[in-house]
């Protein structure tokens with residue numbers, strides 16, 4: 001059993017460094033991201049959520065198979081948590097993987113103000129890595145004085161590509177370099193907490209393998225064209241062997257918006273001797289979860305008829321439900 005307490009409240013963080021004022025945010029514990037919640041697969045998770053905001057909130061456990069009453073959807077699965085109230089979420093966690101938590105109450109503002117954090121459900125038999133690193137990608141729309149632009153839900157964003165910001169962060173700081181030692185094997189858990197921004201990361205000089213998507217293990221594979229593409233709310237677990245030479249630097253570039261590509265950060269090698277000569281040979285496949293696979297061989301095809309004509313043949317075919 002793992003027990004945590006999350007307090008949703010206003011706070012101030014140094015989002016863009018010491019040359020700017022601190023940014024007023026909403027966060028769990030007044031920080032952003034919220035604390036890393038860790039629990040072992042199959043264990044019981046209990047989180048007391050205290051609301052010290054001036055408005056109602058809930059917490060949704062994104063991607064985790066929870067009992068309906070724990071899903072955090074206001075007015076549907078629970079009454080929203082009123083200011084001053086505490087709500088206890090508790091459930092067991094059937095699937096290992098990289099997940100996150102955030103409100104489902106006015107998410108377009110509450111998430112964009114910083115209410116989110118990582119939820120790591122550890123495998124019973126974890127794969128062997130030298131380090132487990134979390135990168136929670138954030139995207140903020142800030143004014144020149146580093147304060148959040150207060151235009152949530154405006155028609156332009158809602159009608160277009162969503163709220164894309166002007167300041168990208170990793171773990172809610174301006175990205176700092178990832179310092180590594182040659183020969184290390186790193187599990188990099190990427191979480192995209194941005195409301196709308198997509199990322200396509202290229203790790204120059206490295207060949208990351210995707211080992212899980214949205215928490216669920218996949219056959220380890222290199223991303224197409226070496227671009228690690230991650231949309232809002234997605235998670236990707238990467239396995240990266242640090243094959244660079246001691247003392248070298250390697251760019252991590254985000255090229256999703258091709259006219260706006262930029263250096264997100266750098267992988268920087270220490271001068272230390274390589275940890276090992278060759279990458280470790282151990283399997284990188286994660287053990288399968290208990291999530292049922294869709295039975296595609298028994299899927300039914302539904303033809304959709306509009307106005308007498310046949311359109312979108314197969315549009316509705318789908319085996320089993322999808323979760324979000």
Ligand SMILES: [Cu+2]
Nearest residue numbers: 060062102233
């Ligand atoms: Cu979500």
